[in-house]
Structures are given as C-alpha cells and as structure tokens.
Amino acid sequence: MELHGGNIYKLKREKGIEVLDYSANINPMGLSDRLKEAVIENLSILEKYPDPDYLEMKEVIAKHNKVEVENIVVGNGATEIMFLYAKNLKPKKVLIVSPTFAEYERALKTVNCEIDYFQLKEDEDFILNLPRLQETLDRTYDLLVVCNPNNPTGKFIDKLILNDLAVYCKNKGVSILLDEAFIEFVDGSMERSLVEYRHENVFIVRALTKFFAIPGLRLGYGITFDEKLKGKIEGNREPWSVNAIAELATKVLLEDSEYIKKSEDWIREEKRFMYEGLEQIKGIKPYVTETNFILVKLINDMKVEEFRGKMISLGVLVRDASNFNYLDNRYFRLAIKDRENNKKVLRCVEDAIR
Amino acid sequence: MELHGGNIYKLKREKGIEVLDYSANINPMGLSDRLKEAVIENLSILEKYPDPDYLEMKEVIAKHNKVEVENIVVGNGATEIMFLYAKNLKPKKVLIVSPTFAEYERALKTVNCEIDYFQLKEDEDFILNLPRLQETLDRTYDLLVVCNPNNPTGKFIDKLILNDLAVYCKNKGVSILLDEAFIEFVDGSMERSLVEYRHENVFIVRALTKFFAIPGLRLGYGITFDEKLKGKIEGNREPWSVNAIAELATKVLLEDSEYIKKSEDWIREEKRFMYEGLEQIKGIKPYVTETNFILVKLINDMKVEEFRGKMISLGVLVRDASNFNYLDNRYFRLAIKDRENNKKVLRCVEDAIR
Numbered sequence: 183m184e185l186h187g188g189n190i191y192k193l194k195r196e197k198g199i200e201v202l203d204y205s206a207n208i209n210p211m212g213l214s215d216r217l218k219e220a221v222i223e224n225l226s227i228l229e230k231y232p233d234p235d236y237l238e239m240k241e242v243i244a245k246h247n248k249v250e251v252e253n254i255v256v257g258n259g260a261t262e263i264m265f266l267y268a269k270n271l272k273p274k275k276v277l278i279v280s281p282t283f284a285e286y287e288r289a290l291k292t293v294n295c296e297i298d299y300f301q302l303k304e305d306e307d308f309i310l311n312l313p314r315l316q317e318t319l320d321r322t323y324d325l326l327v328v329c330n331p332n333n334p335t336g337k338f339i340d341k342l343i344l345n346d347l348a349v350y351c352k353n354k355g356v357s358i359l360l361d362e363a364f365i366e367f368v369d370g371s372m373e374r375s376l377v378e379y380r381h382e383n384v385f386i387v388r389a390l391t392k393f394f395a396i397p398g399l400r401l402g403y404g405i406t407f408d409e410k411l412k413g414k415i416e417g418n419r420e421p422w423s424v425n426a427i428a429e430l431a432t433k434v435l436l437e438d439s440e441y442i443k444k445s446e447d448w449i450r451e452e453k454r455f456m457y458e459g460l461e462q463i464k465g466i467k468p469y470v471t472e473t474n475f476i477l478v479k480l481i482n483d484m485k486v487e488e489f490r491g492k493m494i495s496l497g498v499l500v501r502d503a504s505n506f507n508y509l510d511n512r513y514f515r516l517a518i519k520d521r522e523n524n525k526k527v528l529r530c531v532e533d534a535i536r
Numbered sequence: 537m538e539l540h541g542g543n544i545y546k547l548k549r550e551k552g553i554e555v556l557d558y559s560a561n562i563n564p565m566g567l568s569d570r571l572k573e574a575v576i577e578n579l580s581i582l583e584k585y586p587d588p589d590y591l592e593m594k595e596v597i598a599k600h601n602k603v604e605v606e607n608i609v610v611g612n613g614a615t616e617i618m619f620l621y622a623k624n625l626k627p628k629k630v631l632i633v634s635p636t637f638a639e640y641e642r643a644l645k646t647v648n649c650e651i652d653y654f655q656l657k658e659d660e661d662f663i664l665n666l667p668r669l670q671e672t673l674d675r676t677y678d679l680l681v682v683c684n685p686n687n688p689t690g691k692f693i694d695k696l697i698l699n700d701l702a703v704y705c706k707n708k709g710v711s712i713l714l715d716e717a718f719i720e721f722v723d724g725s726m727e728r729s730l731v732e733y734r735h736e737n738v739f740i741v742r743a744l745t746k747f748f749a750i751p752g753l754r755l756g757y758g759i760t761f762d763e764k765l766k767g768k769i770e771g772n773r774e775p776w777s778v779n780a781i782a783e784l785a786t787k788v789l790l791e792d793s794e795y796i797k798k799s800e801d802w803i804r805e806e807k808r809f810m811y812e813g814l815e816q817i818k819g820i821k822p823y824v825t826e827t828n829f830i831l832v833k834l835i836n837d838m839k840v841e842e843f844r845g846k847m848i849s850l851g852v853l854v855r856d857a858s859n860f861n862y863l864d865n866r867y868f869r870l871a872i873k874d875r876e877n878n879k880k881v882l883r884c885v886e887d888a889i890r
Contacts, residue, residue, distance in 0.1 A: 190584070191588075191591070192589075193588040194672075195591070206584075206585060206790075208583065208584075212580070212583050213579060213583055218579055221575070221579060222576050222579075223577075225567060225572055225575060226566070226567060226752050227752050228567055228749075228750045228751075229566050229567055229750070229751070229752065230544070230750040230751060230752055231750050231752065232558075232751075232752055232791065233545040233547075233562060235545065235546075237545070237549070240640070258612050258754075258774075258777055258779075259774075259776060259777075261774045261775060261777075262774060262777070265774055280811075281551065291824060292772065336876060382719075385685075394864065395583050396582045396583070397582075397583070397584060397585040397776075398581050398582040398583065398584055398585065398586055398588075398779060398780025398781070399582050399610075399777045399779055399781075400776060400777070418646065420612075420615045420616060420619055421615060421639075422613060422615065422751075423612055423613070423615075423754070425612075425752060425753055425754045425779055425781075425782070426752025426753065427752070427753075427779075428779070428783060480628040494717055514655075521632065
C-alpha cells in the first residue's frame with residue numbers, strides 16, 4: 183500500500199532527494215501561530231496523563247459541531263476512529279463507494295467482513311449515481327462507506343442528497359460510515375456537513391489533521407447519535423490514546439477563527455486556479471474538485487510511473503493513483519497548496535507531460 | 537477501573553480540589569530541558585506525516601538496547617504495544633503473575649482467551665516463588681505475563697532467574713509478555729533487563745512515559761526476536777500511530793545521558809528515604825521496593841477508602857490498591873518523588889493514619 187505522505191522519507195533515504203510534497207493534502211498555511219504559542223507555553227502538560235475522559239476536548243468539539251459531548255468519540259487520528267468503529271459495529275457485509283481512500287478497507291478487514299465496491303464511473307464524471315446506488319443497496323448489506331468530499335476524486339455530495347440516502351439506508355437497516363475528513367475545504371465548510379440531521383445510523387469521521395496542517399499530531403474524532411454504539415466504543419478503546427498536545431490543540435484550533443477564515447479564502451481561490459491551470463495543459467484531463475486536491479488523468483500515451491518519475495526528477499512528488507480501486511495507471515492526484523508552489527507545479531506538469 | 541493518573545481531573549471537576557498526585561509514578565525531574573528545546577525548535581515537524589516506518593526512531597531505540605532495528609516495534613504508548621501483541625499472538629490460555637497492572641488483562645480480554653492468575657503471596661513478601669510458578673505452568677498455558685519490576689508490589693526479579701524461567705517456558709511452548717516499563721528505576725537500570733538473552737519466546741514491553749516524565753506524549757515500544765510475530769504486528773498496526781513529537785522525543789531523550797544519570801541518582805536515594813520514612817510510621821507496613829513506587833498496607837483498623845479520603849483532604853492523592861487482584865481494602869500505593877514532596881507526604885501519611 184502506498185501511504186499518503188510516507189514516501190518523502192523513503193525518497194530521502196533511498197535516493198537522497200528532497201521534494202515538494204504534492205502527494206499529501208495538507209493546508210499550506212502550516213501550523214497556526216496560536217497553536218505554536220500555546221504549545222510552547224504549555225509544554226509541561228506532557229508531564230501529566232491526559233484526562234482519560236477527554237472531557238474539555240469533547241466539549242470544544244461538540245460546540246464546534248452543535249452537538250452534545252455524549253455524541254463525541256476522540257482518537258489518535260481518524261485512523262483509530264475508523265478501526266474502533268469497525269471493531270464495535272462488526273458489520274457482516276459492506277459496500278464501499280469507490281475509488282476511495284484505502285484505509286476503510288484496511289480497518290474493515292480486521293473484522294473479517296465481506297467487502298463489495300460500488301463504482302463511481304468515469305463516464306459519470308465520478309459523481310454519485312444515487313438511483314444506481316439504491317438499487318445495489320438491497321437487504322444484504324449492513325454497512326455503506328462514503329467519503330465526502332471523496333478522496334481521490336474531489337467530488338462532494340450535497341447534504342440534501344446524502345440525507346435522502348441516510349433515510350433510505352435507515353429503512354433498510356444499513357449503517358453509514360461517513361468520512362468528512364476534508365469537509366472544511368468545501369465551499370461553505372462545516373455548514374455542508376450531514377451532522378445536523380443527527381441520523382442514528384450515520385457515524386461521521388473527522389480529522390483536524392488536514393485543515394489545520396497537523397498530520398504529525400494525530401487527532402481525529404467521530405460523531406455518533408447511536409448511544410449503544412458509543413458505549414461499546416468507549417468501553418473498548420485504549421486509554422489515553424490521544425496525546426496531551428493533541429488535546430490542547432483541539433481547544434486552540436477549533437476556536438482560531440482567523441486561521442479558519444484565511445484557510446477557507448485560500449482554498450476557494452486556489453482550487454479554481456489549479457483546475458484552470460491544469461485544464462490548459464495538453465495531454466491531461468483534470469476533474470473538477472470541491473476540495474484541496476485534484477484527480478488528473480493522463481490522456482496521452484504516458485503511464486503514471488513514468489510521469490511520476492519525471493515529476494520527482496523535477497522536484498515534485500505526486501500521488502500515483504493507479505492503486506485506487508477502478509482507477510488505473512493513467513491517474514494521479516495532486517494536492518493544492520499556495521499560489522507560488524501551485525504555479526511551480528503547473529510548470530513541472532507541463533514539462534513532464536511533453 | 538481506576539486508571540492511574542486520571543483521578544486528578546475528576547477530583548478537580550467534581551470537588552474543585554488540586555492535589556499532589558502520588559497516584560501516578562512519574563519521574564519528578566519533569567521534562568528534560570533538551571526535549572523542551574528540541575520541541576520548540578522543531579514544531580514544524582507537526583506539519584508532516586511521521587515516517588510510517590519510524591526508521592530513525594527505531595534505530596535510536598535499537599542502539600539503546602543493543603539490538604537490531606528489526607527487533608523493534610513502536611506504539612502510541614505501551615498500551616498500544618500490549619493490545620497489538622495480544623491481537624497478533626492470539627493466546628488461548630494465559631497465566632498472569634498477580635497482583636499486577638490491570639491493563640494486561642484488559643488487552644488480553646479483547647482476544648477472548650482464558651485468563652488465570654498466579655498469586656504472589658503476601659506471606660512470601662510478594663516475591664516470585666519460582667518452583668511454585670513452574671509447577672503451575674503445565675502444558676495448558678501458552679502465555680505467561682510478568683511485570684518486572686512489578687506494579688504495584690515494587691519487587692524485581694533478577695535477570696538470571698528470569699532467564700531460567702524463559703528457558704523453562706520455551707521448552708513448554710509458553711510465550712512470555714514481559715513488561716519492563718519501570719526497568720530504568722531499578723538500581724543498575726537497563727543493565728538489569730532480560731533483553732540481552734534474546735529469547736524468541738519473550739516479548740518485552742517498554743515505555744518512555746515514566747522515566748522521562750512524558751505521560752502526556754504517549755510513547756512505548758516492544759522488543760521481539762520472533763520474526764514471524766514481528767511481521768504480523770507490523771502488518772496489522774494502524775499507520776502513524778506514533779505522533780511526530782514522540783518520534784522526536786525518542787531521539788532526544790535516549791541520548792540525554794545527563795538526565796538519565798541524574799534520575800538514576802535521585803531514585804537510588806529517594807526509594808530508601810521513602811521506605812525508611814514509612815517504616816517509622818505506626819499502623820502501616822511498607823514493602824521494600826526496587827522501583828519508583830511503594831506498596832503499603834494499613835495494619836491498624838483503618839480501611840483504604842477512609843485513608844485515601846483523609847489524604848485527599850490533606851492535599852495528596854494516593855492510589856487505592858484494593859482493586860488489584862489478591863489485594864484488599866488495606867492496601868495503597870505511593871509514588872516516590874523529590875525529597876521535599878516526599879517529606880510532605882510522609883507527614884500527611886502520619887497525620888492521616890492517626
């Protein structure tokens with residue numbers, strides 16, 4: 183499995199190359215100054231165990247999402263949340279809307295369920311075909327997995343549509359694992375989340391990792407309105423899995439409205455700039471994105487291995503997207519960062535494609 | 537379950553009381569200055585994913601233990617290591633040397649094995665009776681769990697004896713989970729570890745948490761010489777479970793020889809001071825300890841709930857040890873900290889016991 187963000191270490195070790203990392207989708211604004219100050223001022227929190235109940239942290243998250251503390255589960259990154267969900271829901275037969283992030287499959291495989299895939303089709307521009315999905319969702323599935331906005335396609339399903347799907351699933355006895363790890367990058371941000379409908383059969387996964395540029399900190403949470411499931415997860419989780427700096431960061435970051443506002447403005451500008459820039463380049467086809475990364479298809483004769491190699495020699499790491507389900511060796515994914523680097527990357531893509 | 541270290545938050549929330557925490561066994565030297573500087577200088581590491589292979593981190597740990605990188609597994613605290621070990625070893629029938637840390641049982645219960653306890657007896661001063669243990673270890677067990685030095689008794693089993701036990705177990709097909717989370721506090725420190733014998737059937741758990749006073753950071757590791765088990769664990773672990781600051785801390789702390797030396801000198805002095813101080817107080821019996829905490833028995837008519845309540849009203853939180861297997865409501869555990877606080881706590885114990 184190609185892990186996002188991991189390859190910069192391997193490249194450095196094996197080839198001695200430092201690259202601009204466009205394979206990991208992290209807010210280019212970097213660490214919030216308020217977080218930096220808070221960490222430096224509060225380093226001594228490391229000398230104590232975190233609150234095993236993570237109560238203050240949950241209060242801030244609950245407020246941010248307009249829900250109650252009882253609806254929140256915290257974890258060492260969204261990954262822990264997904265593994266905990268799989269372990270405690272114990273689904274028998276799962277349908278994953280694909281191509282998508284491979285980690286759902288990995289988490290679900292630990293509980294030995296049967297896994298099927300619902301294909302987002304290229305000739306439908308990777309947009310979710312709801313009638314076709316509902317047809318597929320007969321009684322034999324007990325879990326549907328949806329990433330929204332979806333990684334790697336960048337497509338976003340409006341909450342009104344998702345709400346219909348959630349009701350449909352509820353009537354069929356199907357749970358939904360809804361990964362909203364990139365929701366803050368969508369125009370309208372948190373207002374676009376499904377959370378307000380408080381569906382008991384929908385478990386929402388979030389991370390502070392991407393939007394707040396803290397992948398090194400490990401900080402994810404889940405929102406659930408299913409009391410029984412919540413109880414099981416809390417009963418089975420490892421104590422203190424969230425470190426004290428992540429605990430502090432949650433409180434600081436979710437209230438850093440300046441950082442949030444600036445980031446939202448940046449992504450609104452740059453996702454258009456990047457798409458339009460890529461559209462100008464012959465030999466590739468970018469797909470319209472609603473988030474901070476963009477899926478691109480090579481439509482000349484070049485294969486992604488060759489393209490990726492050329493980009494590395496130009497100093498840029500892109501994400502080979504060929505190992506996503508239903509994609510092949512013509513696809514790659516690019517992060518969207520600040521204007522200066524985006525310009526540089528556009529020039530490199532143009533050079534590499536020739 | 538009463539979690540170590542957690543109660544200070546509950547006390548503060550529910551009663552508004554700030555106490556001196558003698559329930560958690562943390563090095564009173566606090567955060568190493570070198571770590572503080574390193575974190576402040578390198579905050580931007582949070583903006584990148586950690587190395588998914590944690591290679592540099594493992595190199596430092598391997599060197600520290602005079603083993604190879606291949607022998608090291610890293611985790612989000614010793615807790616994650618224990619859960620990973622249980623999940624991948626999948627033992628059928630386990631014998632836990634008790635009273636001991638409750639987390640082994642919790643981790644093992646997630647894999648539904650049968651659990652028995654081997655009693656460390658008070659009339660044997662809680663010292664391991666090897667012949668009696670060997671008798672108990674017939675072919676029906678496939679895992680033995682030993683904490684060394686043992687929490688809460690403070691007793692340490694010499695590596696020559698443990699080596700005999702490991703060989704005995706190997707011949708019987710029994711694996712050993714050996715928790716050495718407090719080994720650095722034993723006189724002679726790492727030189728007293730079983731690691732040098734490189735037993736394939738012994739999995740050693742370590743944490744930097746206690747000795748380096750970073751319980752808020754979550755940082756543990758395992759040492760194994762069983763290639764197959766190592767492969768399974770690496771294959772099943774969640775990616776990036778160790779945060780980037782913990783990764784950095786490992787490199788800084790294990791090479792901070794000044795901090796290590798000072799801590800070793802402190803604990804050598806203070807464990808004697810604390811034992812001798814407690815021995816002078818009528819109505820209690822302290823047990824000789826080889827580490828940084830001490831088990832104490834109330835031998836007047838007082839019960840531990842009452843004693844603990846009195847101590848809280850005097851501003852000190854002790855660990856009620858009555859919920860450890862084979863102990864009852866006459867036992868409590870005290871951390872050992874710096875001289876000034878130790879003196880204060882001794883005075884409080886004397887006041888509370890009257």
